[in-house]
Amino acid sequence: MISVVILTKNEELDLPRCLESVNWSDDVHVLDSGSTDKTVEIAYLYGVKFWENSFESFGKQRNHALDHLALRYDWVLFLDADEVVTDEFRAAIIHAINNANSDVAGFYCCWKMMLEGRWLKHCDNFPKWQFRLLRKGKARFIDFGHGQKEGEIVGRIEYVKEPYLHYSFSKGWSQWIDRHNKYSSQEAVARLHALPPFANVFSRHGSVRNPALKSYLSRIPGWPILRFIHAYVINLGFIEGIPGLIxxxxxxxxxxxIQIKMRELKKVHSASRHTHAKRIVQTER
Known part of the structure; x- marks a missing residue:
C-alpha cells in the first residue's frame, strides 16, 4: 500500500476534506509545524499519526518526514492540506506502483486548480508537474523558490497523468495574497541567485523545465503582462469566466x-559591491 504524509500549519478548514480523501490508506501521517488552531484536534479525531517539526522549508520538511516518521510502506505520497485525492487519482497511483519496475524512484503528479468550484484548466497551464509520489530510500527533495523539487534520485521518475484536486483559494483571497507576497520574496531570491542552466528550458520534465523558464522569463521587461496575456488569451483562460479572470x-x-523584488535585490547587491570596492581602494591608498 501507500503511506501518506500531509504537511500542516493552521489547517483546520482544509484538513478534514484532505483526510477524508485518503481514508483508503491505513498509514496516514500529519506533520505539523506549530498550529495554533484546531489542526491537532482534527488529526487525532481522524485517528491518524501526528508529528511536529519546526518548519524551515518545504524541501527540508519533506526530507524530515522521510528521515524521522515511522512510515509503514515503501511508497510515500506527499500532500498539502488543501489538496484532495480523487477516486481516479487513487486508482492511478496504485496502478502505477503495482506496475513500477525496480528502477523507478517515484512519479511526477499533477493537479486540477480549483476556484469557486471550477477547474482552471487553461488559466493554470495544466498539467503542471510536481514530484509527490516516491519510493522510500530512492529520492530526496531540495528547495527552489517557495517550494521544492526532486533532489538526489536513485533511478528514474515516471508520470501519473490522472490529477488530484488543489484548493489553493479555500481560505480566501486575503490569505492567498498575504501568502504569495511572502512566496514572491523567496522566488525572487531563487530566480536571481539560483539560476538553472539554460539547457533546462528544453528539458522534457516539467519539474526541471518550469523553474528554468520562470527564472529566465522573469528577466524580460513586461513579463507580468505577458504572463497574463499568455494565460488569459493565448491559453484560452477567458473561457473560464470570472474565476479565470481573477x-x-x-x-x-x-x-x-517577483520582478520588482529581483530588481531590488540587484540594487542591494550592486551597492554592496560598490561599497566593498571603495573600501579596497581606500585600503590600498
Whole structure:
C-alpha cells in the first residue's frame, strides 16, 4: 500500500476534506509545524499519526518526514492540506506502483486548480508537474523558490497523468495574497541567485523545465503582462469566466512582485559591491 504524509500549519478548514480523501490508506501521517488552531484536534479525531517539526522549508520538511516518521510502506505520497485525492487519482497511483519496475524512484503528479468550484484548466497551464509520489530510500527533495523539487534520485521518475484536486483559494483571497507576497520574496531570491542552466528550458520534465523558464522569463521587461496575456488569451483562460479572470490577474501580479523584488535585490547587491570596492581602494591608498 501507500503511506501518506500531509504537511500542516493552521489547517483546520482544509484538513478534514484532505483526510477524508485518503481514508483508503491505513498509514496516514500529519506533520505539523506549530498550529495554533484546531489542526491537532482534527488529526487525532481522524485517528491518524501526528508529528511536529519546526518548519524551515518545504524541501527540508519533506526530507524530515522521510528521515524521522515511522512510515509503514515503501511508497510515500506527499500532500498539502488543501489538496484532495480523487477516486481516479487513487486508482492511478496504485496502478502505477503495482506496475513500477525496480528502477523507478517515484512519479511526477499533477493537479486540477480549483476556484469557486471550477477547474482552471487553461488559466493554470495544466498539467503542471510536481514530484509527490516516491519510493522510500530512492529520492530526496531540495528547495527552489517557495517550494521544492526532486533532489538526489536513485533511478528514474515516471508520470501519473490522472490529477488530484488543489484548493489553493479555500481560505480566501486575503490569505492567498498575504501568502504569495511572502512566496514572491523567496522566488525572487531563487530566480536571481539560483539560476538553472539554460539547457533546462528544453528539458522534457516539467519539474526541471518550469523553474528554468520562470527564472529566465522573469528577466524580460513586461513579463507580468505577458504572463497574463499568455494565460488569459493565448491559453484560452477567458473561457473560464470570472474565476479565470481573477486568477490570471492575480498570477500576473504575483510575477510583478517577483520582478520588482529581483530588481531590488540587484540594487542591494550592486551597492554592496560598490561599497566593498571603495573600501579596497581606500585600503590600498
Amino acid at each position: 486568477y490570471c490577474i492575480n498570477m500576473g501580479y504575483h510575477e510583478f512582485l
